[in-house]
Amino acid sequence: MNPLLQLQNIQVQLGGRLILSGVSTGIRRGSMTALIGLNGSGKTTLLRAILGETRFNGTLTWRGPAGEPLPTPRIGYVPQRLTLDSRLPITVTDFLAISLQSWPILFGVRPQTRVMIDQILTQMGIPHLAKTQVARLSGGELQRVLLGLALTPHPDLLLLDEPAAGIDFRDQQRFYELIAEMNQSLGITVLLVSHELEIVGKHAHQVLCLRNGRIQQEGSPAEVLSQANLELLFGHGRILLPQPNNSGNTI
């Protein structure tokens, strides 16, 4: 294995409490890894440590394709939710341009930025939303805009923190399919926090399960997501089995 990122003994303390301890694992280049665990188990904290947004002890080692050190990895990030002021008077094109060009948006969107924006919106399947006000986007549409932004330019690692929470089930499935497509067709390495075990089982190559700030289990979806194992990890009755009207397993 030639991991893109090796985590060694990551420890995070917040508010006098040990939130993560002894977290060691590898994220394979080109893989899709799902991070699962009960609420409060430390998933977001681990993403924040990788992003450099939270102080930690331990080591993160980044490697290029030939195993060479990667001193400045590019990380794309899609948060769970971005709350936008409903009066924000900007279109999707302007929103993307503000992030993509150093040229002040007041002077207009540069032609090369416009080309980039067209590519992003086409890739995300939303070219028709270019002139829509961002505040009017549905949850799923906004997440696609944010995903497109996080993928431009291509990141070494794409971090997604419950990116489809609050989106209706059909859009949620489509959104995860889009992420899987980016992983497969572009070879983007993905680390995804999700409570949607059925979706995780379908798309992830590796599953890390956090419990009380430690990696309790890691392996293939088949290994980690077996019913017996999940009951062991989360406790009997904590797992919702698929029902006729239920979206699937969730924790």
Ligand SMILES: Nc1ncnc2c1ncn2[C@@H]1O[C@H](COP(=O)(O)OP(=O)(O)OP(=O)(O)O)[C@@H](O)[C@H]1O
């Ligand atoms: N700034 C902070 N100060 C103190 N404690 C914090 C801080 N941020 C997070 N925590 C605590 O750290 C623990 C882990 O939080 P974290 O958000 O990483 O969990 P999570 O697994 O992502 O949960 P969820 O599934 O609910 O999003 C929680 O008990 C939380 O209350």
